[in-house]
Amino acid sequence: MSEPARIDASAERQPASEHWLDRADARLRGVLHGDAQERGLRYAARLALVCCLAYGLCMGSYAGRPGQMMVSAVKVPLLLGVTTALTLPPLLVVGTLLGLVSKLRRLLVAIAAAQAAVGLALAAVAPYTLLWYTTIAGYPIAILFNGAMFAVATVAGHTALRRATRPLVAEAPNVRWLVRLWVVLYAFVGVQMGWVLRPFIGNPGAPVQFFRESAWSNAYVEVWRIMRQVVGG
């Protein structure tokens, strides 16, 4: 056997010798490309948790207060986790009704992969957020910037979800409708969850707090009221 051929064979036999960065890269790509298998459920959930926590720390660092950083680090994973938990029961019941029981486990893995993709995207843009905080002053514009970062992460999550559910849709076209329904419900609940859990950034003029006194209100009613004020002058 020639020398290069021997090296190739040994590389195939010993995947453990692969650099840990390459292994991490393969796993992350697996999540982003929707290749996460059933055993990847726990990995995807852990990844989402760690990445959201990291972004929360950055998000809360606007006024340089460690208390707000800790609070935001808890809130960002809560935002994604509780929203997902609230939208899973209807997903499971309607999925069962549509005759997709055998696909639900894989769908849950796909949803976990999508959450991990959201978290990864947030963690990836966290340096931009820090750069923004240090170079551009202004609380309202910081809110807008974070909104834009969340929008980018949402697109990443949706892309991962679409990729992960593609084989399922090929097997059962009804999965597409179930996923669409879930996405709408997730967005509907997520908006209110984000509203209730604010502040994430922390106004420098206000004390650090987990919930605002005015947290208990309806996001949609507030948005509608603002729109009416804008239109009505």
Next chain:
Amino acid sequence: MLIAIRRLDAILRGEATRPADLDSGDLRIPLAGIALVNVGLAAIYGVCMGSYAVFRGGDDAWMQVIASGVKMPALFGLTLLITLPSLYVFSALAGSSLKLSSVVKLLAAMLGVCLAVLASLGPIVAFFGVSAGDTVESYQFMKLLNVIMCGVAGVLGLGFLLRTLNRMIAIEMYKQEEADRAEALERGESEVIDDEPAGVSDAAPGSAERDTEPGGVHAEPGVRARAFAQRWDGPGESSANAGALDSMGQPTDRRAARVYRVWVVVFAVVGMQMSWVLRPFIGHPDMPFTWFRDREANFFFDVVRMLQTLLGISGE
């Protein structure tokens, strides 16, 4: 109770409404058990609805939770009680061969589907109830949210009803067709067989051979249903894997199916008015707790008023 929950699970999975299970012309579900599960599911959703009042505070806020938990099962039970007699009588008049017990079980299963969907949406309603403010707009939002949730559950439940009904009627007609065919063969009038109604001529392969066998008309349970299922299965599809909402062909008895469609509308209208009679379910933030409110207007006027308040056309 556990058996009833398992049967409800089988209904949701579509396992209880596959042709092989409907061969006897009946849904094999424990009626009392399913009714109990339905009451439990309705109470869960009622509690979620009433949670809005608890977080707004007040002396009797918890009473609203209890009241809503009691009123939701009453809402569905009373609506069924009012609409069931007319459904049975008119469907029988229209020529449906479904027995009263079969109709009752079918409706209990339909309510099970409806209430399972509602109960699964309950945590979302409770979350909005907990986090919504105590303004009139947020109260109107909660009402609109509950109307939408009930609408979604209603559409899925009634879709299940019509699909299952189609299967049951089709199996009954298939049985009748087999009996007629066997009778015609006994008489030697094979030309009668050729004169079949449209849509039922493509019998399953081998079904004619079965009919010629002695006792073909009284074959063991499930045989006809399997033949029926084979007839509906498309290429690469199997009715054994059909979901509860999957269609298995067009209704074969259009008159009876039409009665059920009309009943679905009547059920929805009566249900909406019944919810108006039994209000409040959520609890107005500016009003004290009361079990029932005065009779005024109706559900439909209130929906218009609710939309007007939310859109700012006129405030309350």
